[in-house]
Amino acid sequence: MDEAVNGKSVQDQSGNGVGLRPDDELTWHRVHPVSPLVRGWVAVAAVIFIFGRNSLENVFSGHWDGNPGSLAQTAGAPVLVIAAVVAAAVVVFGSAFFLSWRFTRYQVTDEHVHINSGVVFRQQRRARIDRVQAIDVVQPLLARVFGLAELKFEVADGGKSAMKLSFLKLPEAQRLRAAILARASGVAGDPESPGEVHEAPETHVLALKPGRIIAAAIFSSTTIFALCVVAAAVVAVVWSGEPAILVAGVPIFIGIGASYWKSITGDFNFRVALSPDGVRLHYGMLETRAQTIPPGRVQAVGISQGPVWRPLGWYRVHINVAGYGADSSNGGSRSVLLPVGTLDEVMAVLGLVFPDPGVDNPFAVFAAGLQGPGSAEGFVHSPRSARWIDPLAWRHNAFRATETALLCRHGVIFRNLQVVPHEHTQSLGLRQGPLMAALGLVDFELHSTAGPVRPLVHHLSVENGQRLFAEQAARAATARRIHRREKWLAPDDDPAPVAEPAGSPDPMLEHAEPAHPVAERAEPPQEHPHDLPPQEQNRGD
Amino acid sequence: MTAAGRKNLPKQLSSAIDPGDVVFLRVSDKLITARFISSGVGALIFLALTAVPLVLKLTGVWAGYPAWLAWAAPAVVVIVMIWEMILIPRQVRAIGYAERDDDLLIRSGILFHRVMVVPYGRMQYVDVTMGPLERMLGLSTIHLHTASPGTNALLNGLPAPEAARLREQLSARGEAKLAGL
Numbered sequence: 158m159d160e161a162v163n164g165k166s167v168q169d170q171s172g173n174g175v176g177l178r179p180d181d182e183l184t185w186h187r188v189h190p191v192s193p194l195v196r197g198w199v200a201v202a203a204v205i206f207i208f209g210r211n212s213l214e215n216v217f218s219g220h221w222d223g224n225p226g227s228l229a230q231t232a233g234a235p236v237l238v239i240a241a242v243v244a245a246a247v248v249v250f251g252s253a254f255f256l257s258w259r260f261t262r263y264q265v266t267d268e269h270v271h272i273n274s275g276v277v278f279r280q281q282r283r284a285r286i287d288r289v290q291a292i293d294v295v296q297p298l299l300a301r302v303f304g305l306a307e308l309k310f311e312v313a314d315g316g317k318s319a320m321k322l323s324f325l326k327l328p329e330a331q332r333l334r335a336a337i338l339a340r341a342s343g344v345a346g347d348p349e350s351p352g353e354v355h356e357a358p359e360t361h362v363l364a365l366k367p368g369r370i371i372a373a374a375i376f377s378s379t380t381i382f383a384l385c386v387v388a389a390a391v392v393a394v395v396w397s398g399e400p401a402i403l404v405a406g407v408p409i410f411i412g413i414g415a416s417y418w419k420s421i422t423g424d425f426n427f428r429v430a431l432s433p434d435g436v437r438l439h440y441g442m443l444e445t446r447a448q449t450i451p452p453g454r455v456q457a458v459g460i461s462q463g464p465v466w467r468p469l470g471w472y473r474v475h476i477n478v479a480g481y482g483a484d485s486s487n488g489g490s491r492s493v494l495l496p497v498g499t500l501d502e503v504m505a506v507l508g509l510v511f512p513d514p515g516v517d518n519p520f521a522v523f524a525a526g527l528q529g530p531g532s533a534e535g536f537v538h539s540p541r542s543a544r545w546i547d548p549l550a551w552r553h554n555a556f557r558a559t560e561t562a563l564l565c566r567h568g569v570i571f572r573n574l575q576v577v578p579h580e581h582t583q584s585l586g587l588r589q590g591p592l593m594a595a596l597g598l599v600d601f602e603l604h605s606t607a608g609p610v611r612p613l614v615h616h617l618s619v620e621n622g623q624r625l626f627a628e629q630a631a632r633a634a635t636a637r638r639i640h641r642r643e644k645w646l647a648p649d650d651d652p653a654p655v656a657e658p659a660g661s662p663d664p665m666l667e668h669a670e671p672a673h674p675v676a677e678r679a680e681p682p683q684e685h686p687h688d689l690p691p692q693e694q695n696r697g698d
Numbered sequence: 699m700t701a702a703g704r705k706n707l708p709k710q711l712s713s714a715i716d717p718g719d720v721v722f723l724r725v726s727d728k729l730i731t732a733r734f735i736s737s738g739v740g741a742l743i744f745l746a747l748t749a750v751p752l753v754l755k756l757t758g759v760w761a762g763y764p765a766w767l768a769w770a771a772p773a774v775v776v777i778v779m780i781w782e783m784i785l786i787p788r789q790v791r792a793i794g795y796a797e798r799d800d801d802l803l804i805r806s807g808i809l810f811h812r813v814m815v816v817p818y819g820r821m822q823y824v825d826v827t828m829g830p831l832e833r834m835l836g837l838s839t840i841h842l843h844t845a846s847p848g849t850n851a852l853l854n855g856l857p858a859p860e861a862a863r864l865r866e867q868l869s870a871r872g873e874a875k876l877a878g879l
Contacts, residue, residue, distance in 0.1 A: 313845060479845060580877070583846035586814040587715050594811070599715050604848035611848065619715055627717055630815045634800040637819050637877040 179340070185262040185273075192324040193254035195300050201250055208242050263322055265333060267340060270310055272320055284312050284320050287644055289341045290454050290480030293491070294330050294447045301445065306330040310337065311480025313606070319480065331356065334449065338434040341451065343644030357432040362509065363502055365427040373497035374420045376465045383413045424496040429506055433646060436509045438494070448491065452645045454478055455510040458494065458576045459610035460503055460527060467572075472503045472527065476510065477608030492609050500524065511578060515561030522557065526564045526574040529553040536566060537625075540618040542596040547616060554615040556601070556625060561636075563603065563629060565614045575612040577603055579629075579636035587626050589619075601625055715813055720803060722794030728835045729793075729855025733786045735831060741779040748772045795853055797867065800875065802842070804851050816851045818868065819875035820844045826865050828858070840864060 180186075194201070256276045264271040265286075272282045293309040300306060305324035312320070325333065335356040390406050425442035435451035456477040466472070474495040481492050490496075495506050504520055516522050518534075525534035530552035532538055538555035539547065547554060550569040557564045563582075565575040588600040599622035603612040617625065716722070748771040754760040755768045788808055796803040801817040825841040832838060838861035842851035856864065 582817075583820050583844040584814060584816040584849040584851065586812060586848075589715050589811045591809050594809075602848065604844065604846035606845045607847050623715060623717065626813070626815070630801060630817070633817060634819075637817065637875070 179267040179336075180264045182264075182266070185264050187258065188261055188263070188322060189303075189305055189324050189326060190258055191303050191305065193257045195297070195303060195305060195324055197250070197254065198299055201246075204246055204250075208239075208246070265336060270320055270337065272322065282320055284310060286337055286340045287343070288312050289337060289451065291451070291478050292334050292337060292449045294327075294334055296327070296441075296445045298443045300324050308333055311478070313479035314482075335434075338449065338451065341644065342434060343647030344433075357434045359430040359432045359437060362429045362431050363498075363505055364429070365424070365497065367425065369497060370421055370424050370427065372469075373424075373466075373471065374417050376469060376471075377420070378463065378465070379413060379416045379420070381465070383410075386410070386413070420496075423490050424493075427496055429495070429509070431509055436494075436506075440490075440496075446491075450476075450478055450510070452512075454480075455494075456577070456581045456608070457605040457610040457612055458507065458510060459612075460507075460574045460576075462527070462572045464570050466497075470499055471497050472500065473497060474503055474506060475609040477605050477610045479606045482607040489609060500527070503527075507576070511562060511576065513561050515559035522559065522564070523574070526557065526566045526576075527572065529555065529566055529572070530569070536564075537617070537621055539598065539616040540621075542618075543598055543616040545596060546592065546598070551616065554617075556614045556617070558625070558628065558632065563612070563632075565603070565612050567613070567615050575610055577605055577610075577612050579632045580639075581605065582629065582633035582636070585626060585629055585633075587622055599623075603629070715811055716805060717803065717813070720796045720798070722796045722803070722805060724791065725793050725795075725853065725855040726835075726837060726857045726860075727790070728837055728857075730787050730790045732831050732835055732837060732855065733790065734783065737782055737786065738779075741775065741782070745772055745775045745779070748775050790855065793854065797864075802851070802868065804853060814849070814851055816842050816844060816849060817875070818871040819877040820849075821868060821872040824865050824868050824872075826861050838862075842868070 257274075260276050260279070261272070261274040263273070268286060270284050270286060272280075274280050274282075289310060290313050291311040293307075293311070295307040295309060296305070297307070300323075303324075304327055306327045307321060307323035308325060308330045310320035310322075322330070322333070324330075338357065386406065386409050390403055393402050394400055422442040422444075424440055426445075427440040428438070430437045430439070432449075435449050435454070438446075438448040438450075440446060456479060458477075459475040460472050461475070462472045472495075473493065475492055476494045478492065494510065495503060498506070504523060507514075507523065508519075514522070522534045525536060529536075530538070532555070534557065536555040536557045538553070539551040541551075543551040543554070550567065553569045553572070554567045556566070562576050562578045565573075565577075567573050583604040583606065586602045586604070588602065589598070593599060593616065597619050598616040599619050601614040601617055601622050603614075605612055614622075614625070751760065751763050752768040752772060755763045755765065789806075792806060792808050792811075794803075794805045800819075801815045803813065803815050805811070805813045822843050822845055825839075825843065827839045827841070828837070829839075832855075836858050837855050838858045840853045840856055840861050843849065844851075853864075
């Protein structure tokens with residue numbers, strides 16, 4: 158049924174691993190016919206529930222009437238009503254679903270992804286494939302039952318409007334993802350079968366055990382909140398001598414339980430893998446999600462640790478990706494690179510997103526950035542005068558610039574390390590209020606794309622702040638000139654990377670380097686004439 | 699420094715956190731007029747509202763209203779208004795911008811001071827706007843947007859021709875230096 162749109166036949170969809178040819182202008186595909194139902198099942202369920210309950214009540218009240226004549230009447234009418242309602246619902250939902258399915262078409266050409274949708278308000282969307290920031294394959298629970306998946310294609314628009322294809326058969330979604338990524342990367346096609354692509358091989362890097370996820374949920378701020386609520390409840394009961402007062406707490410406890418449930422099911426089976434197309438994250442218990450973030454698309458990384466996790470040595474890693482924006486759906490879980498990890502695991506995932514840390518001893522430098530305090534490993538912290546505003550944290554608030562990234566460390570109770578590659582610096586700012594002026598301090602802020610990481614260095618001395626401001630502007634300008642290309646595997650670059658031998662996830666920063674030849678810093682631009690074509694493409698946009 | 703010939707170069711309020719070797723261009727002094735008018739109108743409306751109890755008391759409609767309160771409220775508004783008016787010229791003179799080879803520098807504020815650098819290659823688009831008051835005085839506002847929501851690069855009170863020149867200049871340089879995200 159997907160075939161024969163516009164009289165042109167669609168390529169064979171059953172071929173497995175054959176890859177996908179680019180569509181020409183007249184070839185359109187449809188999403189899976191069940192998709193409107195999978196998307197709209199809540200509405201259907203609500204209608205069935207409301208009418209079903211009313212009708213059942215009528216039927217049962219008819220049975221209990223006791224009078225056979227009235228039973229026939231009261232039971233007869235509802236049956237007709239039920240039949241009519243069901244028929245009407247089937248017609249209404251069915252035609253709505255059919256129209257919505259019928260009017261949704263998509264096309265993946267060499268350059269663009271097109272999606273046309275909408276019945277009354279038609280929408281035609283077109284996104285450039287080389288501008289892809291990330292691709293997600295999402296499977297909500299009901300979609301998993303049908304073996305379907307949603308494909309989300311992110312472009313850099315602050316997370317407002319992803320290109321969504323919901324729903325496709327899972328293998329089809331994966332093939333499309335591979336095709337889009339292959340075209341975005343500019344990988345050289347197989348000369349014998351031009352246009353066909355194969356899914357890039359995935360190398361396992363690390364997985365989180367269920368025990369760790371559950372422990373992370375238990376040792377979290379939710380638990381502190383729960384303990385506070387319990388304490389308050391106990392106090393209230395003792396003080397009033399009225400155990401019934403606990404009823405008031407029930408909604409709060411339901412909320413706490415839901416929060417635990419969400420954080421455990423959301424991060425369950427968290428796996429990080431690496432492919433030449435980027436970092437791939439798999440997670441979820443009921444709704445599963447596979448995120449792919451191509452190389453160089455991570456704008457900033459934030460590593461944080463609260464006081465509860467300190468003794469356990471765990472950290473959480475967030476990222477800014479232009480397409481994710483300040484997306485708060487799913488509790489912002491899409492911008493989590495690692496929900497809970499030890500220092501070694503943090504270093505391993507950092508190595509995936511920043512293959513080139515720009516220092517000789519990355520482990521020591523990043524560890525100093527995470528653990529502080531003081532000026533070990535070249536960190537520059539606030540001057541002594543800052544202790545009047547930051548009595549505890551002044552030796553923790555620090556920065557360190559490596560050759561490829563700026564590291565901002567702050568906080569003593571909630572520790573944070575923010576890493577921004579120089580080539581992803583958007584703009585810089587210095588701020589000073591009257592109190593800071595009196596103490597000779599200045600705040601340095603670095604603007605990244607919308608997301609959970611907002612890089613900032615608190616309370617530098619004016620001299621250091623000014624120097625950082627000037628140097629960082631120069632470093633960002635240099636990094637922009639030698640910026641890696643948008644197409645990360647284009648054929649005129651080094652030969653396509655060979656996947657590492659599986660089963661050797663070495664948790665060091667050097668780990669990812671063999672798989673990312675393009676991520677190595679390029680020479681100055683004059684020696685790289687082939688850096689120009691993508692620039693010209695940019696201009697055309 | 700293409701507009702270096704403009705006469706309003708010096709007399710810049712200097713500050714400790716400005717980059718040392720940069721000469722900032724100032725925005726038009728007409729912005730002082732514009733801000734006087736806009737904040738003056740706002741303050742007058744507020745003054746009129748706070749003066750209502752005083753009028754009621756003086757006309758004897760609401761004689762029971764405490765006299766000190768009736769006088770204090772408008773008095774506070776007047777003091778704040780005068781304070782604001784005194785600050786406005788200094789604030790406007792503190793706004794400055796400088797076009798460097800790779801980026802645009804913007805500074806503002808005296809007490810709450812801010813310096814910002816926006817690389818040309820990072821600009822996604824440039825907004826030039828003109829409100830009714832600005833149009834009367836021949837001023838424009840220019841707003842630079844990068845991919846970051848944190849970039850709040852706003853320049854008020856540019857003379858309209860200078861705003862047009864800056865916009866063209868920024869677009870041209872942005873195109874020449876454009877980098878990916």
